[in-house]
Amino acid sequence: MTKLTKRVHVAVGVILNNNKQILLAKRHGHLHQGGKWEFPGGKVESDETVTQALIRELKEEVNITVNSSAPFMDISHNYPDKHVRLDIHLVTDFSGEAKGMEQQQIEWVSLQQLADYDFPEANKPILNRILAEFEI
Ligand SMILES: Nc1nc2c([nH]c(=O)n2[C@@H]2O[C@H](COP(=O)(O)OP(=O)(O)OP(=O)(O)O)[C@@H](O)[C@H]2O)c(=O)[nH]1
Ligand SMILES: [Mg+2]
Secondary structure, three states, X not given: OOOOOEEEEEEEEEEEOOXXXXXXXXXXXXXXXXXXXXXXXXXXXXXXXXXXXXXXXXXXXXXXXXXXXXXXXXXXXXXXXXEEEEEEEEEEEEEOOOOOOXXXXXXXXXXXXXXXXXOOHHHHHHHHHXXXXXXX
């Protein structure tokens, strides 16, 4: 008997504010990759574009209204239990005050401190790219 590995397409936001801080959220313990810090985002539903999913998820999860976004990186990663495609977008133009809408911990983290946080395995290239792009 074979069981197909779950595949998910995820819209992910690297939200950068004017103080050069990036918004991180802590995944609840019971979730996939629970306890790790993530960039806010979530699954793209079948009836929406990645941009629509990004806008919806950032509003639902962290109360941020995206005014515009730019494609930043596309990563496919195979976890033992799940295959993820992370469609990562840079968000510098947004409004609203960040809030953990799902009782999750959130933090604005300076670029210098980003490497101190524990991220899911798939996020390593994102970290490297952010640090290279913004010249840390
Ligand atoms: N949002 C987000 N997900 C990530 C990151 N890195 C990473 O491996 N993932 C994985 O991508 C998947 C995203 O799913 P999610 O749990 O955020 O989806 P969602 O918000 O739609 O959740 P829901 O299905 O509970 O409503 C998870 O398996 C998660 O482990 C990241 O930086 N941000
Ligand atoms: Mg999510």
